[in-house]
Amino acid sequence: MTEQTSSATAQTAPAPAQTAGIWQRLNLGAAGPLIALIFLLVLGAILNPTFVSLENLENVLARSAFIGIIAIGATFVITAGGIDLSVGSMAAFSAATMIVVINFLTPIIPSVPLVIALGVLAGFVATTLTGAINGAAITLGRIEPFIVTLGMMGILRSLVTWFANGGALTLDFGARDVYRPVYFDGIAGIGWPVIVFLGMAVLGEFVLRFTVFGRHVAAVGSNEEVSRYSAVKVARIRFLTYVLQAFCVAVAIFLYVPRLGSATPATGILWELEAIAGVIIGGTLLKGGRGRVWGTVVGVLILSLINNLLNITDIVSPYLNGAMQGAVVIIAVLLQRPGRR
Amino acid sequence: MIAAVAHPGKADAPLVRIEGLTKQYGLATVLNGVSFYIEPGEVHALVGENGAGKSTLARCLAGFAVPSGGRIFVSGSEVQDFSVEMSERLGIVLIHQELALAEHLSVAANMFLGHELKKGFMLDRAAMNAAATDMLARLGCSIDVSRTVADLPVSDRQMIEIGKALLRNARLIIMDEPTAVLTPRETDQLFAQIERLRSQGVSVIYVSHKLDEVKRISDRVTVLRDGFYQGTWPTSELTAHEIANLMVGRELEQIYPPKSAIENRVEILSVDGFSGDTSRAPASFQVRAGEILGVAGLVGSGRTELFESIVGLRPSKGGKLSLQGRPFAPESYRDALAAGVVYITEDRKGRGLLLEESIPLNVAMIGQILENRRLVDLGEERKANDWAVAQFQIDAPFPGVRVGRLSGGNQQKVLLAKSLLKVPLLILVDEPTRGIDVGTRAQIYRMLRDLANEGKAVVIISSDLQEIIGLSDRVLVLQNNRLAGTLEEKDISESAIVQLATGVGAATDQRQ
Numbered sequence: 001m002t003e004q005t006s007s008a009t010a011q012t013a014p015a016p017a018q019t020a021g022i023w024q025r026l027n028l029g030a031a032g033p034l035i036a037l038i039f040l041l042v043l044g045a046i047l048n049p050t051f052v053s054l055e056n057l058e059n060v061l062a063r064s065a066f067i068g069i070i071a072i073g074a075t076f077v078i079t080a081g082g083i084d085l086s087v088g089s090m091a092a093f094s095a096a097t098m099i100v101v102i103n104f105l106t107p108i109i110p111s112v113p114l115v116i117a118l119g120v121l122a123g124f125v126a127t128t129l130t131g132a133i134n135g136a137a138i139t140l141g142r143i144e145p146f147i148v149t150l151g152m153m154g155i156l157r158s159l160v161t162w163f164a165n166g167g168a169l170t171l172d173f174g175a176r177d178v179y180r181p182v183y184f185d186g187i188a189g190i191g192w193p194v195i196v197f198l199g200m201a202v203l204g205e206f207v208l209r210f211t212v213f214g215r216h217v218a219a220v221g222s223n224e225e226v227s228r229y230s231a232v233k234v235a236r237i238r239f240l241t242y243v244l245q246a247f248c249v250a251v252a253i254f255l256y257v258p259r260l261g262s263a264t265p266a267t268g269i270l271w272e273l274e275a276i277a278g279v280i281i282g283g284t285l286l287k288g289g290r291g292r293v294w295g296t297v298v299g300v301l302i303l304s305l306i307n308n309l310l311n312i313t314d315i316v317s318p319y320l321n322g323a324m325q326g327a328v329v330i331i332a333v334l335l336q337r338p339g340r341r
Numbered sequence: 342m343i344a345a346v347a348h349p350g351k352a353d354a355p356l357v358r359i360e361g362l363t364k365q366y367g368l369a370t371v372l373n374g375v376s377f378y379i380e381p382g383e384v385h386a387l388v389g390e391n392g393a394g395k396s397t398l399a400r401c402l403a404g405f406a407v408p409s410g411g412r413i414f415v416s417g418s419e420v421q422d423f424s425v426e427m428s429e430r431l432g433i434v435l436i437h438q439e440l441a442l443a444e445h446l447s448v449a450a451n452m453f454l455g456h457e458l459k460k461g462f463m464l465d466r467a468a469m470n471a472a473a474t475d476m477l478a479r480l481g482c483s484i485d486v487s488r489t490v491a492d493l494p495v496s497d498r499q500m501i502e503i504g505k506a507l508l509r510n511a512r513l514i515i516m517d518e519p520t521a522v523l524t525p526r527e528t529d530q531l532f533a534q535i536e537r538l539r540s541q542g543v544s545v546i547y548v549s550h551k552l553d554e555v556k557r558i559s560d561r562v563t564v565l566r567d568g569f570y571q572g573t574w575p576t577s578e579l580t581a582h583e584i585a586n587l588m589v590g591r592e593l594e595q596i597y598p599p600k601s602a603i604e605n606r607v608e609i610l611s612v613d614g615f616s617g618d619t620s621r622a623p624a625s626f627q628v629r630a631g632e633i634l635g636v637a638g639l640v641g642s643g644r645t646e647l648f649e650s651i652v653g654l655r656p657s658k659g660g661k662l663s664l665q666g667r668p669f670a671p672e673s674y675r676d677a678l679a680a681g682v683v684y685i686t687e688d689r690k691g692r693g694l695l696l697e698e699s700i701p702l703n704v705a706m707i708g709q710i711l712e713n714r715r716l717v718d719l720g721e722e723r724k725a726n727d728w729a730v731a732q733f734q735i736d737a738p739f740p741g742v743r744v745g746r747l748s749g750g751n752q753q754k755v756l757l758a759k760s761l762l763k764v765p766l767l768i769l770v771d772e773p774t775r776g777i778d779v780g781t782r783a784q785i786y787r788m789l790r791d792l793a794n795e796g797k798a799v800v801i802i803s804s805d806l807q808e809i810i811g812l813s814d815r816v817l818v819l820q821n822n823r824l825a826g827t828l829e830e831k832d833i834s835e836s837a838i839v840q841l842a843t844g845v846g847a848a849t850d851q852r853q
Binding site for chain 1 (some may be wrong): 674688
């Protein structure tokens with residue numbers, strides 16, 4: 001390149017506005033969920049001091065952990081431009097599989113921990129497999145994710161009803177005692193579910209941000225064609241997000257089963273909506289291309305704080321929980337939408 | 342040089358008079374006190390480099406943007422309220438660079454979109470179909486108005502846009518880069534339409550980079566540079582070269598670099614009886630080190646498809662490829678990249694770049710994949726970014742800017758940097774300079790020639806015949822998904838290419 005051309009570009013390119021640049025970089029939308037979370041905490045503390053007690057906050061965290069772990073997986077699916085509506089049913093299916101296998105093996109194998117381990121393993125394998133089926137139908141079968149996972153939602157839900165014969169599947173009592181600590185124990189008073197939730201969140205944020213896989217997830221969601229023309233293995237990436245989602249469901253259920261010790265056809269109902277709502281409140285774009293795991297954590301916490309706040313204060317009836325959460329989702333998206341050009 | 346004085350002309354009754362028009366976005370002033378006028382029934386070319394303010398001016402006139410200062414008069418009365426509705430009422434319609442039609446609606450539905458004819462509270466389809474057919478017939482075209490727009494070629498869509506504008510009683514039609522997606526023949530048809538509009542007293546503002554077209558079609562030409570008005574001249578008084586100099590503001594040297602200096606050219610890619618997925622006949626040709634091989638042909642002749650099949654982006658129907666004498670059979674585009682063959686897409690926004698992401702992320706993308714990296718190396722990305730910005734003279738307003746905010750020319754440079762980071766052997770470039778201003782084009786041409794002179798092989802696929810002729814050492818011409826012929830150095834001429842591309846010599850009619 002000659003000097004002549006370089007001086008020409010320097011002259012002819014218009015200098016864009018500096019302020020526009022600063023606005024672009026200081027994305028207020030990114031901090032929005034965090035501000036909302038702090039606002040909720042302050043509001044709660046004013047309304048009812050027990051709200052900010054360690055005990056209550058730990059309770060909120062524990063309640064968030066299951067949806068939170070599932071929502072971490074959903075962050076990947078949504079960032080890649082997909083959607084998974086089957087996670088609620090998948091959770092019930094996963095719980096049912098674990099319980100059925102444990103109950104079946106208990107009379108056969110004397111070692112209870114081994115029985116539980118096998119049951120959990122079966123749960124992980126079966127659940128991850130359903131994710132793989134979702135992913136394969138979407139990538140190889142080229143069917144819309146919405147349709148595939150809607151179908152899977154119905155299939156898994158009715159499989160659980162069938163397993164349970166319409167009633168409840170209850171974990172064997174012997175196994176229950178051994179399995180209990182997975183939910184009820186923890187480190188330094190923090191329960192295992194919370195520890196696993198936060199650990200997975202850190203890991204998920206790292207994967208999405210600092211690995212090539214995470215980059216490609218966002219690239220596929222941002223523009224599938226550009227990804228294809230950049231030699232990204234588009235189908236593989238999309239497939240993996242659904243498998244990852246299913247794996248997250250299995251982890252959540254592994255921690256959830258000892259809590260109730262049973263699975264019914266009503267287990268996990270509407271969890272998919274809560275998980276998706278958490279992801280969206282956290283600032284991940286529903287159309288894909290941009291995702292934040294930390295935002296998802298904040299989003300899920302906001303949802304359960306609202307629930308908790310309604311329960312321990314009496315300004316608004318707890319029966320309106322769904323309405324409040326719904327309003328928050330809509331407002332969150334409204335605040336995060338890009339400004340006018 | 343030419344004195345920068347606007348011709349007074351018959352200024353008594355201009356259709357549109359623009360006075361001191363200014364537009365600011367934040368701190369950036371993109372239009373700075375521009376004044377000129379449009380006469381009824383004239384074709385007025387508006388030229389300037391990327392970022393000169395042409396599109397902004399067009400958007401202000403059509404009511405898509407509100408000027409920060411200055412006034413616009415239409416038929417003598419000042420425009421008070423800037424909105425698309427107001428502009429339409431005044432008879433000013435903008436035809437967008439990327440055509441804005443609802444793809445899944447019929448032709449008639451599109452032409453009446455937002456102005457539907459009704460019978461009571463029902464749509465009056467019959468009347469709309471009749472009026473649409475009638476209008477298109479007036480434009481000398483016979484598209485079935487009940488067809489879905491998605492099924493029609495771009496040139497037909499352009500006719501529909503023009504017809505739609507005329508149905509709204511347009512007196513001034515602004516065309517923003519109308520020929521960017523047209524073949525030479527379609528361009529001829531468009532020009533015939535413009536002539537027809539002119540004879541009916543409709544004015545046209547013709548925004549374009551292509552100065553030969555400006556020379557051919559326009560009555561007067563207005564030049565903008567960096568948002569400033571440079572002047573208006575009768576087109577016949579200027580040569581294309583003079584217009585280019587006015588746009589750039591300096592004497593423009595030869596835009597095409599000298600041809601290949603390398604005498605002894607070794608074969609890099611050999612294509613032997615190869616058929617892409619759309620090919621109608623197997624093709625055989627070679628690409629040699631140190632040369633630029635031009636690939637010409639009408640849009641739809643299978644140029645892009647053939648080369649996408651070669652690099653594994655599309656399936657192929659068999660044939661033999663070899664790269665530097667070794668068999669080359671990429672199963673995926675990744676295999677081709679790993680072997681040193683890169684394909685640079687014509688669709689930089691749709692296929693080339695992640696517009697929401699930064700320059701370093703885009704530039705580093707392919708390298709990461711080829712090196713089988715698991716983790717993102719931010720240091721490496723920064724290095725790639727610095728290399729790209731220096732090597733390709735990319736103008737980024739601030740680090741971390743979204744690629745989508747860059748001008749077309751800078752985007753194209755980012756795309757080149759992304760594709761050339763891992764030093765390929767064979768570079769296939771599809772439409773290297775589509776929608777890019779003269780200055781940047783000259784830069785890109787020189788870069789491509791430098792690559793060839795370094796011993797790489799370069800293939801350019803282009804609809805711009807001047808570009809093919811100016812840049813290529815040899816030219817392949819495709820016609821209707823088959824190789825129609827190869828032209829060597831002295832045989833390369835516009836007429837030779839057009840003959841092969843249209844199959845005129847072979848007496849086959851291409852019209853469908």
